Amino acid sequence: MSGYIVRRLIGVVVVVFLLSVISFMLVNAFPGSTAERLLSESPQGGALTQDLIDRFNRELGLDRPVIERYGDWLWNALQGDLGRSFATSESVLNELKIRLPRSIELVIIASLLSFLIAIPVGIISAVKQNTPADYAGRIFTIMGLAIPNFLLGILVVSFVAKWIGVSLATLPSPYIWDDPITNLEAFIAPSLVLAASLMATLMRMQRSQLLEVVHEDYVRTARAKGLSERVVVMRHALRNSFIPVLTIFANQFAFLISGAVIVEYIFRINGVGALLVTSIRRADFPLVVGVVVVIGFGVVLINLITDLSYAWIDPRIRYG
Numbered sequence: 001m002s003g004y005i006v007r008r009l010i011g012v013v014v015v016v017f018l019l020s021v022i023s024f025m026l027v028n029a030f031p032g033s034t035a036e037r038l039l040s041e042s043p044q045g046g047a048l049t050q051d052l053i054d055r056f057n058r059e060l061g062l063d064r065p066v067i068e069r070y071g072d073w074l075w076n077a078l079q080g081d082l083g084r085s086f087a088t089s090e091s092v093l094n095e096l097k098i099r100l101p102r103s104i105e106l107v108i109i110a111s112l113l114s115f116l117i118a119i120p121v122g123i124i125s126a127v128k129q130n131t132p133a134d135y136a137g138r139i140f141t142i143m144g145l146a147i148p149n150f151l152l153g154i155l156v157v158s159f160v161a162k163w164i165g166v167s168l169a170t171l172p173s174p175y176i177w178d179d180p181i182t183n184l185e186a187f188i189a190p191s192l193v194l195a196a197s198l199m200a201t202l203m204r205m206q207r208s209q210l211l212e213v214v215h216e217d218y219v220r221t222a223r224a225k226g227l228s229e230r231v232v233v234m235r236h237a238l239r240n241s242f243i244p245v246l247t248i249f250a251n252q253f254a255f256l257i258s259g260a261v262i263v264e265y266i267f268r269i270n271g272v273g274a275l276l277v278t279s280i281r282r283a284d285f286p287l288v289v290g291v292v293v294v295i296g297f298g299v300v301l302i303n304l305i306t307d308l309s310y311a312w313i314d315p316r317i318r319y320g
Helices: 001-026 033-041 050-060 066-080 094-126 132-146 149-164 179-214 217-224 228-266 273-282 285-313
Strands: none
Touching: 001 066, 001 228, 001 273, 050 217, 066 094, 066 285, 094 132, 094 228, 094 273, 094 285, 132 179, 149 179, 149 228, 179 217, 228 273
């Protein structure tokens, strides 16, 4: 087990390193220069000259070769310094510290809602196969998979604004430790929008896996012993059908984070997603790379935790 964890941790380091290389090189390949993008937003933007752009590039070190700049960034990152934003001169770590709690909260609430709704509905749909409850669950699954997050978010914001008179995109969103009630009021709608596609995927997987497991010999044996259907499903069938569901959740986690970028933008949540959009528009290299590395680390860490949880769910699984 310890050897497996060490190998996976090495894999985490490799993945994060490759993410940093790819993101750094891609953001440097953006059309137009960072100096032009940032200076155009400043009061001097109307009178840009080549001398001003060259001086700006020298001050930021953008006149050096990209490999040299990446080497400096990597050396500083290994010491816990992800650099400073070109646009605001603020530390990237401070920017992330301010924005990250909102993004983490959004993803956590969306994940919890997905599990709390999708798993019971998937179980009911499988146990009551070909009944109205099953058909309703399958219709919801199809709609959740068919409607993309950005379109659902726009529809929800527009519908609530027109028919209820509430602008979800302008609701105050304080940190949860400052005002929990107001915070949840602002986060419940975007969390449901973000959870919709994951919810549909988990629901469909839970139904199909449970239908497959309930026809296994050990489940029929449990029924033959006189156990109630509830005990058969919850104690024997559900646990063995849950590993593929957990795998799907881990694989979909990256898409949940990418969907959070769009959802944050639609609902005006001041999180990492909105920060990433802004930094890409400005070609703000340190911010883009810092956000991508942090998000990538979170994704591979979740996958590692998921793999390790298999042994807890099914004791027959062992890691060498």
